[in-house]
Amino acid sequence: MARNGRFGRRRRTWRKAAVGALCAGGLLAAGACGGDDGGGGGDGPVTLRFIAGQSVKLGWDPVVETFNSSHTDIKVEVQYLESARLGQLVSTQIQAGNAPDIVYANPGSGGGATGLDLYKLAKAGQLEPLPDEPWATDVPDVIKPAVTVDGKVYGVLASISSYGVLYDLDALKEIGKDVPRSWDELIELCAAAREHGRWFTGSSGMAADNRVTLQSLAAAFVYGPDPDWDRKRAAGEVTFASSPGWRQVMQRVKQMIDAKCYAPGAAGRTRDESLKLVEEGKTVGSVTTSAAYEYRRAQNDDAPPEVFGLAPDPKGTIPLGLTGLSVSSTSDHKEQAMEFVKYVAEHREVFSEPMGNFTPEQLEQGSLPEFMSGLDEMAAEGRYTLAAGTMWANSAVLRAAMEQMTGLHTGQASVNDVLKAMDEAWDS
Amino acid sequence: MKLPPYWLAVPGIAFLVAQHFVAPLYGAWYAFTDWSGLGPATYIGLDNFREIFSSEVQRTALWNTLLLAGCFVVLVNVGGIALALALNRTLKSRNYLRVVFFAPVVVSSLAVGYLWRYIFTQDGALNQILGAVGLESLATTWLGDPRWALWTVLVVMVWQFVGEAMIIYLAALQGIGDELEEAALMDGAPAWRIVTSITLPLLAPAITIVSTLSIIRGLRVFDQVIALTGGGPVHATETLSTQVYKQTFVDGRFGYGAAIALIMTLLIATLAIVNAVFFRRREARAG
Numbered sequence: 001m002a003r004n005g006r007f008g009r010r011r012r013t014w015r016k017a018a019v020g021a022l023c024a025g026g027l028l029a030a031g032a033c034g035g036d037d038g039g040g041g042g043d044g045p046v047t048l049r050f051i052a053g054q055s056v057k058l059g060w061d062p063v064v065e066t067f068n069s070s071h072t073d074i075k076v077e078v079q080y081l082e083s084a085r086l087g088q089l090v091s092t093q094i095q096a097g098n099a100p101d102i103v104y105a106n107p108g109s110g111g112g113a114t115g116l117d118l119y120k121l122a123k124a125g126q127l128e129p130l131p132d133e134p135w136a137t138d139v140p141d142v143i144k145p146a147v148t149v150d151g152k153v154y155g156v157l158a159s160i161s162s163y164g165v166l167y168d169l170d171a172l173k174e175i176g177k178d179v180p181r182s183w184d185e186l187i188e189l190c191a192a193a194r195e196h197g198r199w200f201t202g203s204s205g206m207a208a209d210n211r212v213t214l215q216s217l218a219a220a221f222v223y224g225p226d227p228d229w230d231r232k233r234a235a236g237e238v239t240f241a242s243s244p245g246w247r248q249v250m251q252r253v254k255q256m257i258d259a260k261c262y263a264p265g266a267a268g269r270t271r272d273e274s275l276k277l278v279e280e281g282k283t284v285g286s287v288t289t290s291a292a293y294e295y296r297r298a299q300n301d302d303a304p305p306e307v308f309g310l311a312p313d314p315k316g317t318i319p320l321g322l323t324g325l326s327v328s329s330t331s332d333h334k335e336q337a338m339e340f341v342k343y344v345a346e347h348r349e350v351f352s353e354p355m356g357n358f359t360p361e362q363l364e365q366g367s368l369p370e371f372m373s374g375l376d377e378m379a380a381e382g383r384y385t386l387a388a389g390t391m392w393a394n395s396a397v398l399r400a401a402m403e404q405m406t407g408l409h410t411g412q413a414s415v416n417d418v419l420k421a422m423d424e425a426w427d428s
Numbered sequence: 429m430k431l432p433p434y435w436l437a438v439p440g441i442a443f444l445v446a447q448h449f450v451a452p453l454y455g456a457w458y459a460f461t462d463w464s465g466l467g468p469a470t471y472i473g474l475d476n477f478r479e480i481f482s483s484e485v486q487r488t489a490l491w492n493t494l495l496l497a498g499c500f501v502v503l504v505n506v507g508g509i510a511l512a513l514a515l516n517r518t519l520k521s522r523n524y525l526r527v528v529f530f531a532p533v534v535v536s537s538l539a540v541g542y543l544w545r546y547i548f549t550q551d552g553a554l555n556q557i558l559g560a561v562g563l564e565s566l567a568t569t570w571l572g573d574p575r576w577a578l579w580t581v582l583v584v585m586v587w588q589f590v591g592e593a594m595i596i597y598l599a600a601l602q603g604i605g606d607e608l609e610e611a612a613l614m615d616g617a618p619a620w621r622i623v624t625s626i627t628l629p630l631l632a633p634a635i636t637i638v639s640t641l642s643i644i645r646g647l648r649v650f651d652q653v654i655a656l657t658g659g660g661p662v663h664a665t666e667t668l669s670t671q672v673y674k675q676t677f678v679d680g681r682f683g684y685g686a687a688i689a690l691i692m693t694l695l696i697a698t699l700a701i702v703n704a705v706f707f708r709r710r711e712a713r714a715g
Contacts, residue, residue: 088677091465115678124466205572206660265550267661268572273549396679407662410574 045075046336050102051090053083053114055291056323058298059159059355066350067343074336076102087115094126094328101331102340103127107146107155107324108390115395118326122149128327128334129154135345140360146322146390155324156345159357162372163215163319163387164310165285166292171198171304172284179309179374183252186312190261193284200256202277203287205266205409207402209274211389213253213287214401218388219319220311221248227317230391233426240426241419250415252311254408267409285309289321293371294356308372318375318384323357393426400425452693459687465680476687486688489666493692496582496667497646497699503586504642505635508593513623515594516601526598530591537588541655544584545571548656574664577657581665584652589645593638600634601627636707643703647696668692 052060057080064076081089086104093099105127106112109119121127129152130136139147139157147155167179175196180186190200203209222229222245229245232238240246256262263269263277277283279300286292296303310316325344327337344351348359358368366380378384389398400421407413413421459476463469480486511529515522532540547553548570555567570576604627612622628635650669653659659666659674668688676685 084678091677091680095465115680120464120466120680124464126466207658263550265569265572268548268569268577268657269550270545273551394679396681399674399678403660403662406572406660410572410661412574412662412664 045071045073046333048074048076048102048331048333048337048340049100050076050078050104050340051086051100052078052080052104053086054080055083055295056355058294059323059351059357062354063344063347063351066347067340071339071343074339076340083114090114090116094121094330097330099126099328099330101328101333101337103326103328105155105324105326107143107157107322108386108392110389110392110395110398112390112395117395118147118155118324119149121326122152122154126329127154128329128331128338130156130327130338130341135342138360140364142384142386143320143322143360146386147324155326156341157348157360158323158325158344159348159352159355159359160363161321161323161355161357162290162308162310162375163212163219163288163321164290164308165201165216165287166290166306166308166371167285168278168281168283169305169307171281175284177284179307180312182312187255187259187261189284190256190259194260198281199263199277199283200261201286202263202269202274202283203266204269204271204274205257205262205406206268206270207399207406208271209287210402210405211398212289214249214398214405215319215321215387215389216287217249217252217311218246219385220313220316221245221252222388223319223385224313224315224317224383227385230386234391234393239419240422241416246419246422247415250405250408250418253405254415257409262409267406290369290372291356293369294354306371307374309374316378316383318363318378319387320363320384320390321387322390323351394428396425396428397422455686456690456693458683459690461683461686463683463686465676465682469683472683476684477691479684480687480691485663485666486671488663489668489671489688492578492665493647493649493667493669493695496578496585496649497643499582500585500589500646500649501639501642501703503582504590504593505638507586507590508597508638509628509631511590511594512597512601513627516598526594529594532588533592533595535588537651538655540588541584541652544580544587545656548580571657572661574661577661577665581649581652581656584656585646585649588652589642593642596634596638597631600631604630632707632711636704636711639707640700640704644696644700647699648692668695 050060050064060078060080064078068075090100090103103116103121103126104114105116105118105121106114107118109117118127132153136153136156137144143157143160147153147157171193172178175189175192175198177189177192180189186200193200203213222243225245226232229238229243233240257266263282274286275296278286278296281304290308293306293308296306310318325341327334327341331337348361351357352359352362353369356369356371358372362368363379363384364382366376366378368375368379392398401418404413404418404421407417408415458469460471460473461469462472462475515525515529519525545552549555550569550572552570554570555564558564558567568576570580608626608630609622612626617625648669649667650673653665653667653670654673657665659670669692672685672689672692675681675688
C-alpha cells in the first residue's frame, strides 16, 4: 500500500527527475562529443571552415563564390568578423582543438591586424606546410621570409596592399596643388588646405591609424636607406632609439602635428569618424591603406576621384602589406583545404581586383591598379619592402608604437619615449 | 516530510565546483607560466608578477581601476539615493521617470559606450552644445585628452548604472513606514535631519548591497573603456581588464594576462569583502 501512497509517489517523482537529469546530461555530452565533422562523412560536399576579417569581405566573397561553383565536392563557408575579434576567436578555437580548416594567418612574425602571426602558429605546429610547388613558392624574394619558417612555406600569398595617402583629386584642384613630391611640399599642402577651409588629413591619431602612418613613413625613411634594418634589429646591431631613420619617422609625425596637418581632435577620433570627414569634403587626403580606395567606392558611388601616394622621399620604397592564407595542421580536410589555397594562389586577381589590391605579378611588372599608377616606376625598379612590423619580434612592438604615437598628439610622449617603448617591447 | 535522497544533489554540486572553483583555479595556474596560447606552458614562478609590479603601464592600469571604482561607488550611491528620494512619492510623473532612469541599465554597456562616443567626439553633441551656448572655449577632445578621458568613462558608467541603484533604494524606501517620518515632522525636525537620522540609517542594508555591487562593477570595468577610448590616449584610461584583454588576446601573452587577471580577482574579492563587512557593522550599529 505504501508504494501507492504519498511517499511512493514522491519516490517515483524523484526517480523520474533523476533519470531526466541524467538524460539531459547525456544529451549535452552527446552534443559536445558529436559535433559536426565538416560534412565529410556523407555524399555531400566537404565543408571547409574559414574565418576572415570583415574588412576583406569585398575580396573573399567572389573568391569563395567562384571556388564553390567550380568545386562541387568542396564547400567553403566563410565567416566574417571584426579583425580584433577574429584573432581572439581563432586563437580560442585553436586551443580547443577546433581550428578552422583555413587559417587567416598574417604573414610574418609581427602579429598584423588580427594578432595571428604565421610564425607563431607555424612554430607551434598549428599550420600545415605547403607543397614545394610553384603555386606556393613562387613569390617575390622580398616576400618569401614572411611565409617561410625553417625552410618550409606555410602561407600562400593572396594579395598585396600598401600604406600611404589617398589624395582627393577634386580637393587638390580646388586648392591649386598637386600630389606632393617632397616633404616640404607636403607640409606646404597642409597650410594650403587650411587656407581653403580643409585639412590635409582627417586621419585619426589613435592606435589603428598610427599603424598606417608608421608603416608609410618607415618605408621611406627606414627601409628605403636600409632594407636590411629588421635583420639588424633582430641581431641586436641596432635599436629603434639609435636609428636615425626611426627618429626621422617620429619627427615627421611631430612635424605634421605641429604644422596642423591633422584635423582637430585627431587623438580621440576613430577611423569611422575620419571617414566621415572625408565624405564631408573637409580633407585633402587620408593616411590609409590602399585597400580603402575600393572600400570607399563600395560604400559610396559618388566618392571623389582619388590617387594613392607614398610618404614623399627620393629614397622611398613601397611598403607591402600582405594578405595570406594557411591550412590548419589539425584539419580533417587538409587535402581539400590545400585545394582551396592553391585556387587562391592561382586566381589572386579574383581577390585583389575588388579589394583595390595587387598581385605579385603586377608588382614585379610595375602595373599597379590605376589609382596607384604613380608608383609603377618604383615597382618596376624593385623599390618595395615589407611593411614595418611584418618581421618584428612580436606584435607588442607595433602595438607599443601605435599607442605611444598618440602621445605625440597629446603631448604625453616625446619622440624618444616612442622609440624607447618600441625597443622595450621588442626586448620583452 | 521525507527529503529527497542526497545523491540527487551530487551532479549539481559537482557542476558548481567545476564551474566556480576548478576552472578558475586551473586558469590561475597559468599565471605562473609563460604560456603563449599555443603549445605547452612552462612554469616560471613569480616572473609574471615581478614584471607586472615593475611595469609603469600596469601600475597606471591599477591606479585607474581603483580611481574609477572608488568614484563610481560614491557617485552611484549618492545619485541613486538622490533619485530614489526624489521619485519615491512626491512627483506625479515618478513612474515614467523611474523607467527613464532605469532604462540604460538594460542596454549593453558596449552599446552605451559607442552611443556616448558620438556625444564626446570632437564634432559631437557636447562640443556643439558648448558652442551653441557661447562656451566653445570649453570644447575639447574629450576622449583624446588625457586630462578628461578617464572622467568621460566615469560619466558613462554612472549614467548607465545610477538607475539600478535608484531601483534598489526605492525598494528599500518602500519598506520604511511613514509613521517614523511623520513623527519626526510633528516634532519639528527639518527635512535634512529626517534624511540623515531616519532615512539613511534605515537604508543601510540597501547601501551595503549597492556599494558591494558597484565596487565589483567598477573594478572590472571593460566595455565602456574599450568602446570609448580603447585604453588611450597612451594608457590614460587603461584598466586591469583592458590590460588582461590586450596582453592575452592581442599580444598572445596568456600567462602574463592570467597573472593580471589573478591580481584583479584577488583585488575584487578583497575589496568586496572588506566593503561588505564594513557596511554590515555599520548596519549593526544603526540597528
